[in-house]
Amino acid sequence: xxxxxxxxxxxxxxxxxxxxxxxxxxxxxxxxxxxxxxxxxxxxxxxxxxxxxxxxxxxxxxxxxxxxxxxxxxxxxxxxxxxxxxxxxxxxxxxxxxxxxxxxxxxxxxxxxxxxxxxxxxxxxxxxxxxxxxxxxxxxxxxxxxxxxxxxxxxxxxxxxxxxxxxxxxxxxxxxxxxxxxxxxxxxxxxxxxxxxxxxxxxxxxxxxxxxxxxxxxxxxxxxxxxxxxxxxxxxxxxxxxxxxxxxxxxxxxxxxxxxxxxxxxxxxxxxxxxxxxxxxxxxxxxxxxxxxxxxxxxxxxxxxxxxxxxxxxxxxxxxxxxxxxxxxxxxxxxxxxxxxxxxxxxxxxxxxxxxxxxxxxxxxxxxxxxxxxxxxxxxxxxxxxxxxxxxxxxxxxxxxx
Amino acid sequence: xxxxxxxxxxxxxxxxxxxxxxxxxxxxxxxxxxxxxxxxxxxxxxxxxxxxxxxxxxxxxxxxxxxxxxxxxxxxxxxxxxxxxxxxxxxxxxxxxxxxxxxxxxxxxxxxxxxxxxxxxxxxxxxxxxxxxxxxxxxxxxxxxxxxxxxxxxxxxxxxxxxxxxxxxxxxxxxxxxxxxxxxxxxxxxxxxxxxxxxxxxxxxxxxxxxxxxxxxxxxxxxxxxxxxxxxxxxxxxxxxxxxxxxxxxxxxxxxxxxxxxxxxxxxxxxxxxxxxxxxxxxxxxxxxxxxxxxxxxxxxxxxxxxxxxxxxxxxxxxxxxxxxxxxxxxxxxxxxxxxxxxxxxxxxxxxxxxxxxxxxxxxxxxxxxxxxxxxxxxxxxxxxxxxxxxxxxxxxxxxxx
Numbered sequence: 097x098x099x100x101x102x103x104x105x106x107x108x109x110x111x112x113x114x115x116x117x118x119x120x121x122x123x124x125x126x127x128x129x130x131x132x133x134x135x136x137x138x139x140x141x142x143x144x145x146x147x148x149x150x151x152x153x154x155x156x157x158x159x160x161x162x163x164x165x166x167x168x169x170x171x172x173x174x175x176x177x178x179x180x181x182x183x184x185x186x187x188x189x190x191x192x193x194x195x196x197x198x199x200x201x202x203x204x205x206x207x208x209x210x211x212x213x214x215x216x217x218x219x220x221x222x223x224x225x226x227x228x229x230x231x232x233x234x235x236x237x238x239x240x241x242x243x244x245x246x247x248x249x250x251x252x253x254x255x256x257x258x259x260x261x262x263x264x265x266x267x268x269x270x271x272x273x274x275x276x277x278x279x280x281x282x283x284x285x286x287x288x289x290x291x292x293x294x295x296x297x298x299x300x301x302x303x304x305x306x307x308x309x310x311x312x313x314x315x316x317x318x319x320x321x322x323x324x325x326x327x328x329x330x331x332x333x334x335x336x337x338x339x340x341x342x343x344x345x346x347x348x349x350x351x352x353x354x355x356x357x358x359x360x361x362x363x364x365x366x367x368x369x370x371x372x373x374x375x376x377x378x379x380x381x382x383x384x385x386x387x388x389x390x391x392x393x394x395x396x397x398x399x400x401x402x403x404x405x406x407x408x409x410x411x412x413x414x415x416x417x418x419x420x421x422x423x424x425x426x427x428x429x430x431x432x433x434x435x436x437x438x439x440x441x442x443x444x445x446x447x448x449x450x451x452x453x454x455x456x457x458x459x460x461x462x463x464x465x466x467x468x469x470x471x472x473x474x475x476x477x478x479x480x481x482x483x484x485x486x487x488x489x490x491x492x493x494x495x496x497x498x
Numbered sequence: 499x500x501x502x503x504x505x506x507x508x509x510x511x512x513x514x515x516x517x518x519x520x521x522x523x524x525x526x527x528x529x530x531x532x533x534x535x536x537x538x539x540x541x542x543x544x545x546x547x548x549x550x551x552x553x554x555x556x557x558x559x560x561x562x563x564x565x566x567x568x569x570x571x572x573x574x575x576x577x578x579x580x581x582x583x584x585x586x587x588x589x590x591x592x593x594x595x596x597x598x599x600x601x602x603x604x605x606x607x608x609x610x611x612x613x614x615x616x617x618x619x620x621x622x623x624x625x626x627x628x629x630x631x632x633x634x635x636x637x638x639x640x641x642x643x644x645x646x647x648x649x650x651x652x653x654x655x656x657x658x659x660x661x662x663x664x665x666x667x668x669x670x671x672x673x674x675x676x677x678x679x680x681x682x683x684x685x686x687x688x689x690x691x692x693x694x695x696x697x698x699x700x701x702x703x704x705x706x707x708x709x710x711x712x713x714x715x716x717x718x719x720x721x722x723x724x725x726x727x728x729x730x731x732x733x734x735x736x737x738x739x740x741x742x743x744x745x746x747x748x749x750x751x752x753x754x755x756x757x758x759x760x761x762x763x764x765x766x767x768x769x770x771x772x773x774x775x776x777x778x779x780x781x782x783x784x785x786x787x788x789x790x791x792x793x794x795x796x797x798x799x800x801x802x803x804x805x806x807x808x809x810x811x812x813x814x815x816x817x818x819x820x821x822x823x824x825x826x827x828x829x830x831x832x833x834x835x836x837x838x839x840x841x842x843x844x845x846x847x848x849x850x851x852x853x854x855x856x857x858x859x860x861x862x863x864x865x866x867x868x869x870x871x872x873x874x875x876x877x878x879x880x881x882x883x884x885x886x887x888x889x890x891x892x893x894x895x896x897x898x899x900x
Contacts, residue, residue, distance in 0.1 A: 371773075
């Protein structure tokens, strides 16, 4: 369903914000609920009962909380853009787990220009930083906006070299929770011609797992992702994997096999990434794409807000039978927050789904079989139930639907 | 035509040596002549008249000269192996321009084992030398013989690390003309378990153009060639190109785009070479090939020495309509002999052939049109005539045959 001209009114935007800010609701569940209930308002009405059926009390974001966030954003000069609205970046709209709302600060025009993501190690070499700066500057000269994650090292170099031409920093926390703090001043220099972008609420302090989650937006905004220096197990490789899953070009800069910072890039090249040794190696691939129409596949279905729920819901579920919204990274992370332990864990939907067959199984048995904490299993089961792939029986046992 | 069990008697070996040591006779012309005249003896008999028809006096290698070379080789403990004999390396036999005779010193058994060529810069980095040593040692442990060119830098490191497991040094000059001289002692350590190999006569001081010519033997002996550090325009890239044309695997070690020594390798990877960052990347490709039969294509036709000339010579010419024996390198060379100017020039058969049509053209016009020295044009025309693709008319004008 095309969404040209789609725009939320104030009330709808408030409902969207409340729904996405409510407990256990991620981008994928958001879309499931909006499609099932014909809009965010209907989903908010239905959630308490859905939670009760799942044996849980879901905390909804209140109207007052949502209004406070709007007001705080307004005071900062930030905007919320809804999935499907004209200002929402087209490449990002095409990814499976596109955030329903993105908060941006800066120059909105930058969101409509073609982007290249540059990512790499925080502990970059002098040569890596120099190469990144040259690449970012020349990509800017070629008309591309440089997207990165505002981290130390490669990210910082990429943003700095593209301040004039335009650069987008995607934050893992809220727009007011810049990490690392020493890059607050860099972000101040990014905004005049570029933008800061976040899907998280103001005040959200980024946790370890928010960084790989954020990386899908870095790759999703761009036609291609260039990995400049990356250890074998690093967040940059997760960004590259997201780019690949999103059907975007993946480029990697090679390095000596004796340099651990080159392991990730060399590995990606062996896996099929395009070797990038100069800017032309990126531009020569991406520039011709700009002359094609319809670069991105069909946008995942989203019901028109306030419209009727579609007649054949089954077809919708099929359409929504997508991979995990936020797949558990298969790579161990080079943690961006070395002091935290929660970097790797992400929702193991697939694991639980594999354990659930057509014969009902008790929640306790699932907890034992999965080896995951009861609270996590409960949360995932709710999501699976909301997606319609799992159904709950008398006594709370679960089986596959249909 | 299979050549199993083929072996020359002493007289035939002398004739072969005389023919290949005669003026203007390279491996390709050698094969053409042997096929046309049913053996080297017949070719030697016919050459004076062929030369006269071409307006040239061809200097033939005399029996005495050939016997002196045999005796000198014998005193050194060296052997001459003929194309098609059991001891001749099978992979080398399969290349278009396989030398009719190779002189070897050392352990002949090494010639029958699977080989990998390691080549790279003479001005290698410490990291490049270290990586080469590890690669050569591990390839040796995996059962491969390491082939290289005895040059400074990467070649030296490759040989040194594979002295125990076996290594072959292919020389651009005669077996007694080691270049560079400081590697004479290295060659002494190579021979006990490895070999020195040359197609050139004893006493032949290598000229610049002999090095790219030699490189086809380095790649031709091996299942695959690994380029470790190579500038964009270097002899190593010529070896890689030969390997590719010979249908062998090409591997390249990546490096930083800011390191000029990595340009060649990165370029090769972009062109389709396999990125090699560890030994397994080579072994995993080559080891399975060893379990296949018939790795190499059909061996280029060579008439049985002393047998009847084949009835349909036209078919032979077709079979022999191969690319240049020693194609003029398209890359400018990083000269191995910086003081000489004759590095790039190689026989531009193709250029002359393009200038010759069905209407006879005078030799002088060909010299003018080709821009090549008269002496070179004369030599090439003789070769083309011997191959049967060009014919000479009254007054010396030339046209395409048939």
